Amino acid sequence: xxxxxxxxxxxxxxxxxxxAIMLHNEFEYLGYxxxxxxxSLDIGMFDEQLCRQIDNCKDIIVVVxxxxxxxxxxxxxxxxxxxxxxxxxxxxxxxxxxxxxxxPNVAFPVGVDNLMNYEGSEISPKWxxxxxxxxxxxxxxxxxxxxxIIKQIITIILPLIILxxxxxxxxxxxxxxxxxxxxQVTTVIVSEISAGFVNSNxxxxxxxxxxxxxxxxxxxxxxxxxxxxxxxxxxxxxxxxDFKLYEISETxxxxxxxxxxxxxxxxxxxxxxxxxxxxxxxxxxxxVEQTQDYLLxxxxxxxxxxxxxxxxLDEGLDKLAAMTIVKINGDIYAFNExxxxxxxxxxxxxxxxxxxxxxxxxxxxxxxxxxxxxxKQGASKIICKELLDDYSRIVGRKKIKPKVIY
Numbered sequence: 001x002x003x004x005x006x007x008x009x010x011x012x013x014x015x016x017x018x019x020a021i022m023l024h025n026e027f028e029y030l031g032y033x034x035x036x037x038x039x040s041l042d043i044g045m046f047d048e049q050l051c052r053q054i055d056n057c058k059d060i061i062v063v064v065x066x067x068x069x070x071x072x073x074x075x076x077x078x079x080x081x082x083x084x085x086x087x088x089x090x091x092x093x094x095x096x097x098x099x100x101x102x103x104p105n106v107a108f109p110v111g112v113d114n115l116m117n118y119e120g121s122e123i124s125p126k127w128x129x130x131x132x133x134x135x136x137x138x139x140x141x142x143x144x145x146x147x148x149i150i151k152q153i154i155t156i157i158l159p160l161i162i163l164x165x166x167x168x169x170x171x172x173x174x175x176x177x178x179x180x181x182x183x184q185v186t187t188v189i190v191s192e193i194s195a196g197f198v199n200s201n202x203x204x205x206x207x208x209x210x211x212x213x214x215x216x217x218x219x220x221x222x223x224x225x226x227x228x229x230x231x232x233x234x235x236x237x238x239x240x241x242d243f244k245l246y247e248i249s250e251t252x253x254x255x256x257x258x259x260x261x262x263x264x265x266x267x268x269x270x271x272x273x274x275x276x277x278x279x280x281x282x283x284x285x286x287x288v289e290q291t292q293d294y295l296l297x298x299x300x301x302x303x304x305x306x307x308x309x310x311x312x313l314d315e316g317l318d319k320l321a322a323m324t325i326v327k328i329n330g331d332i333y334a335f336n337e338x339x340x341x342x343x344x345x346x347x348x349x350x351x352x353x354x355x356x357x358x359x360x361x362x363x364x365x366x367x368x369x370x371x372x373x374x375x376k377q378g379a380s381k382i383i384c385k386e387l388l389d390d391y392s393r394i395v396g397r398k399k400i401k402p403k404v405i406y
Contacts, residue, residue, distance in 0.1 A: 004056050005033040006141035010082040011063035019063050019123065023096070032141055050078075051085055058141045060086040062115065064097040083112045092140045095120035179343065182270055185263050186346035189277060192255040193335055194353040196284035197360075199252045200328050203291040204359035206244050211321040213240060214298055215314055221306075234302050241295050241302075248295075252288050255281045276338045283331040294324045316394035323387035329362045330380025336364045337373040 007027055011020040020036055027034045035053055054060065062083055086093055095118055119138065217237045221230055257277060259267070264274050297320065301313065310316065339347055350364060357363075 005035045005053075006057065007032055007034045007059045007061055007139070008054055008057035008082075008086075009034065009036045009061045009063065010079060010086070011036075012065065012079050015065050016063040019065070019096075023061060023063070023123075032139075050082060054082065054085055054089065054091065057091070059092045059094060059139045062093060062095045064095050064115075064120070080112050083115055087112065087114055093118045094138050096123045097121075178266070182266055183343050183345050185259075185266060186272070186342045187349055189257055190339060190342060190346045190349050192257050193277075193280055193284070193338075194350050195253050196255045196281075197332060197335065198353055198356045200284060200287045200331070201357045201359045202251065203248065203287055204325050204328055206248060207291060207294055207321050207324055208359070210241060210244060210295055210298060211317060213237065214317060218314060230306075238299055238302050241299050245292060245295055248288060248292060254285055254288070257281060270341075272341045273338070276334065280331070280335050280338055283334060287328045287331060290324050290327055294320060310395050312394045316391045319387045319391040319394065323384050323391070325361075326380055326383050326387065329360055330377055330384070332360065332362050332364065333373045333377045333380065336368060337370050337377075339364060340366060340368065340370070 009020045009023055011017065024034045024036050035057065060082070083093070093115070095115060097120060121138065214237070217233060221233055224230060224233075259274070259277075267274055267277075298317070301309065301317075339350060347366060354363070
């Protein structure tokens with residue numbers, strides 16, 4: 001097999017092997033294609049392969065060490081044969097001697113006696129790198145651009161790639177850690193607020209129950225003229241409302257979201273509004289107060305003389321109940337607007353609360369846009385105002401005016 005190369009290194013195996021290997025490695029690192037006879041010759045006649053390898057090289061480096069002519073006959077024969085063939089084929093020969101070594105004052109065999117006439121150089125393992133770069137000027141061979149590029153990639157670009165990948169790994173690790181922290185914080189937020197909306201679902205149920213009970217009470221009240229019976233019915237309804245008020249105060253869970261400065265920084269970094277979280281918390285508190293006000297409003301009518309009741313009082317109280325329910329339903333649009341900014345894992349946590357929100361006519365929609373949700377909140381406020389105006393028109397009384405929290 002013929003191997004094209006730039007430099008062929010000729011040396012005596014017993015004493016020049018270490019220097020030859022150093023030369024081989026250094027020149028290959030610099031981008032040259034280098035052959036050493038011990039590693040480059042294929043199976044076959046030694047003389048034929050030796051000549052073929054030298055023919056395929058531009059430069060012959062001869063490692064000249066003390067006692068170059070000593071050694072075994074076979075060892076000297078190989079070295080001298082390589083030198084002689086290189087001289088006869090007019091190769092560029094560069095003798096390299098170790099430190100201050102001088103050629104011996106003895107005659108070389110015919111065919112290699114011109115070796116001392118070639119320009120050479122001294123080498124020292126201590127200053128090896130300096131030597132190898134200086135010695136390049138004495139070679140015909142030029143470094144392989146492809147090899148240079150490859151070595152630059154290995155020595156310069158590859159470490160940069162490794163460094164970039166390291167930074168990327170650190171960045172991804174920090175990002176992944178941040179995502180987990182964000183999920184933990186938002187999971188608490190969603191859980192607290194969702195539980196609050198489950199309570200609001202119970203509020204809607206309480207409003208519907210009391211409104212229905214009022215109608216039954218009013219119907220039965222009109223059927224009797226007995227004062228004591230009327231008083232008893234009013235007392236029973238008043239106690240029922242008191243029970244509902246107590247139930248609301250005891251079972252309602254108000255969100256208690258404790259955010260540290262680090263939590264707030266993390267949320268703001270991920271464009272989750274701290275103010276919206278606080279607003280939704282307040283809305284749930286407002287829903288409780290709005291429901292309590294509705295129940296107290298019913299009690300106020302119980303304690304009002306029947307003669308002062310408007311003829312359409314039932315319709316008016318329907319309007320007031322509807323207004324309170326619309327208000328509670330409308331608040332979920334604000335929560336919807338908040339939750340669409342949450343990580344998917346935290347969003348899905350809300351789904352487990354859905355089965356407990358049977359009274360709601362509004363459901364969270366993850367596909368909604370903030371603009372559409374703002375519009376729905378605005379529409380809810382308009383409906384609430386219209387219902388309140390209808391109630392006021394029906395009852396025509398200012399002293400029993402409902403509390404409207406919006």
